[in-house]
Amino acid sequence: MSAPASGDLQRTIDAVWRIEAPRLIAGLTRMVRDVGLAEDLAQDALVVALESWPQSGVPDNPGAWLMATAKHRAIDLFRRGETLQDKQQQIAHRLEQDLAAGASSDPTAEAAAAAQVGDDLLGLVFMCCHPVLAIEARVALTLRLLGGLTTDEIARAFLTPRATVQQRIVRAKRTLSAARVPFEVPAGDELAERLPAVLGVIYLVFNEGYAASAGEDWTRPELCEDALRLGRILAELMPREAEVHGLAALMELQASRLRARRGPDGAPVLLLDQDRSRWDLLLIGRGLKALDRAEALSRGGLGPYTLQAAIAACHARARVPELTDWERIVALYDGLAALTGSPVVELNRAVAVAMAFGPAAGLELVDALADAPELAGYHLLPSVRADLLARLGRREEAYAELTRAAGLAGNEPERRLLLERAAGLAGGG
Amino acid sequence: MRFMVMVKATPDSEAGTLPSEEMLAAMGRYNEELAKAGVMVAGEGLHSSARGARVQFSGASRTVVDGPFAETKELVAGYWMFQCKSLEECIEWVKRCPNPMPTDSEIEIRQVFEAEDFGDEFTPELREQEERIRAQIGDEAR
Numbered sequence: 265m266s267a268p269a270s271g272d273l274q275r276t277i278d279a280v281w282r283i284e285a286p287r288l289i290a291g292l293t294r295m296v297r298d299v300g301l302a303e304d305l306a307q308d309a310l311v312v313a314l315e316s317w318p319q320s321g322v323p324d325n326p327g328a329w330l331m332a333t334a335k336h337r338a339i340d341l342f343r344r345g346e347t348l349q350d351k352q353q354q355i356a357h358r359l360e361q362d363l364a365a366g367a368s369s370d371p372t373a374e375a376a377a378a379a380q381v382g383d384d385l386l387g388l389v390f391m392c393c394h395p396v397l398a399i400e401a402r403v404a405l406t407l408r409l410l411g412g413l414t415t416d417e418i419a420r421a422f423l424t425p426r427a428t429v430q431q432r433i434v435r436a437k438r439t440l441s442a443a444r445v446p447f448e449v450p451a452g453d454e455l456a457e458r459l460p461a462v463l464g465v466i467y468l469v470f471n472e473g474y475a476a477s478a479g480e481d482w483t484r485p486e487l488c489e490d491a492l493r494l495g496r497i498l499a500e501l502m503p504r505e506a507e508v509h510g511l512a513a514l515m516e517l518q519a520s521r522l523r524a525r526r527g528p529d530g531a532p533v534l535l536l537d538q539d540r541s542r543w544d545l546l547l548i549g550r551g552l553k554a555l556d557r558a559e560a561l562s563r564g565g566l567g568p569y570t571l572q573a574a575i576a577a578c579h580a581r582a583r584v585p586e587l588t589d590w591e592r593i594v595a596l597y598d599g600l601a602a603l604t605g606s607p608v609v610e611l612n613r614a615v616a617v618a619m620a621f622g623p624a625a626g627l628e629l630v631d632a633l634a635d636a637p638e639l640a641g642y643h644l645l646p647s648v649r650a651d652l653l654a655r656l657g658r659r660e661e662a663y664a665e666l667t668r669a670a671g672l673a674g675n676e677p678e679r680r681l682l683l684e685r686a687a688g689l690a691g692g693g
Numbered sequence: 694m695r696f697m698v699m700v701k702a703t704p705d706s707e708a709g710t711l712p713s714e715e716m717l718a719a720m721g722r723y724n725e726e727l728a729k730a731g732v733m734v735a736g737e738g739l740h741s742s743a744r745g746a747r748v749q750f751s752g753a754s755r756t757v758v759d760g761p762f763a764e765t766k767e768l769v770a771g772y773w774m775f776q777c778k779s780l781e782e783c784i785e786w787v788k789r790c791p792n793p794m795p796t797d798s799e800i801e802i803r804q805v806f807e808a809e810d811f812g813d814e815f816t817p818e819l820r821e822q823e824e825r826i827r828a829q830i831g832d833e834a835r
Contacts, residue, residue, distance in 0.1 A: 275781040276785070378722070493732075496728070
């Protein structure tokens with residue numbers, strides 16, 4: 265037994281693991297046809313690294329080292345297996361051939377290997393976001409296997425007990441095995457069918473960082489960064505898919521406002537109140553570029569993420585709030601509403617209409633949504649209504665709506681904000 | 694966190710020597726790998742300091758000094774902006790970079806300051822609804 269890794273080396277190994285784990289697990293899943301087993305093998309390789317690297321030093325190509333180690337473990341495992349199935353024997357044989365061939369330094373082989381890594385990662389993406397899994401399981405598995413997050417990190421990010429996340433991941437892997445979900449990138453119509461689930465998982469992670477659904481923090485920027493990274497990876501892996509770029513654009517543009525979105529005490533600062541000099545120009549530039557690409561690739565109309573990115577771009581382009589092109593935003597919401605038929609989108613559209621054409625026009629639309637079952641218990645409906653009522657001088661009604669909204673809000677800073685606004689109305693401010 | 698990864702200048706880069714085709718290809722592969730890992734958010738190569746200038750400050754006076762500048766090893770020949778989880782991760786990525794110069798060379802990593810200091814511009818008065826929308830986000834509402 266070797267000495268445990270020192271602090272520095274431990275951090276280096278953590279970093280190597282974060283970089284290598286997704287491709288390692290993806291490549292192994294393709295070879296052994298089971299994502300649970302693939303992760304176990306990768307973890308075994310990590311344990312071997314932790315034992316031997318303190319003495320031998322970190323190898324020049326740690327990824328190749330870990331992969332070779334994991335393949336050896338797989339061969340041992342299959343050869344030792346009590347029931348020697350033909351299939352396992354075949355896999356073991358192929359792994360041995362692979363190892364014997366070794367890494368090639370020939371550029372063509374290198375390019376082929378790089379392409380294989382891309383395909384493997386995409387296969388893993390679609391597996392983690394497979395519809396056979398519940399949405400929470402998709403999120404946990406994606407963050408764990410593709411985002412390189414530990415179970416602890418996922419638990420902290422979602423304010424969920426560690427054991428729950430652990431269970432979720434274990435069960436998800438079992439479900440995938442039991443359902444014999446193939447390791448592949450869907451093509452054609454199936455791709456169009458399955459892609460929204462993948463984008464949905466990434467955007468859900470982003471949203472949880474952008475506006476936490478519960479807890480003391482209003483935003484969790486690290487979660488936004490994880491989602492952004494996944495979105496950027498996907499855009500590189502699927503460069504021809506308009507909505508992939510649309511999602512990347514949407515997240516880049518929204519993330520560009522993250523640091524302007526929190527006041528000094530952590531309280532929310534709303535879009536029109538934000539100090540726009542704090543917006544991140546690098547991210548805005550990336551977002552606008554991704555949006556261009558999404559629009560250029562869109563055939564037969566813009567998809568929902570591209571439309572939302574186009575709306576975000578209207579804000580990003582306005583140096584001061586007064587320059588916001590609200591009429592264009594309304595038009596984009598028209599498109600989004602037609603596509604989704606969602607009352608939540610309608611509610612946003614109503615806000616845009618109020619900005620473009622006055623609060624009365626907006627209120628009319630909001631009132632039409634009062635009975636939408638999807639919005640029952642949703643704090644934003646009374647909150648939007650209160651704002652419009654206040655602007656029309658109907659302060660008592662506005663006060664009542666704000667109090668109602670505060671009672672429905674999920675996170676603390678947001679709730680406090682609503683109560684403060686109510687107090688402001690009551691105090692004649 | 695974000696890191697600025699700076700390729701330091703060498704006598705070659707300061708002389709304006711262009712990289713070989715082989716180097717360009719290797720760097721292209723590296724850049725692709727960075728992009729595919731979602732790590733690189735920006736990057737540019739810089740002309741030699743002969744095409745640059747310095748503005749020196751002293752009280753109210755400003756003095757412009759034209760390039761080139763002598764202290765080659767202190768100059769920057771190009772940079773990337775990386776988004777990483779830690780300095781260690783950034784170092785691991787930089788170690789994978791092909792030597793950017795035909796001679797010995799150096800890459801310097803610096804963490805970008807994240808403006809957590811928000812000052813007092815925060816105004817509690819709200820003019821717009823801020824919303825959290827799970828299924829479909831609206832910018833208007835938040």
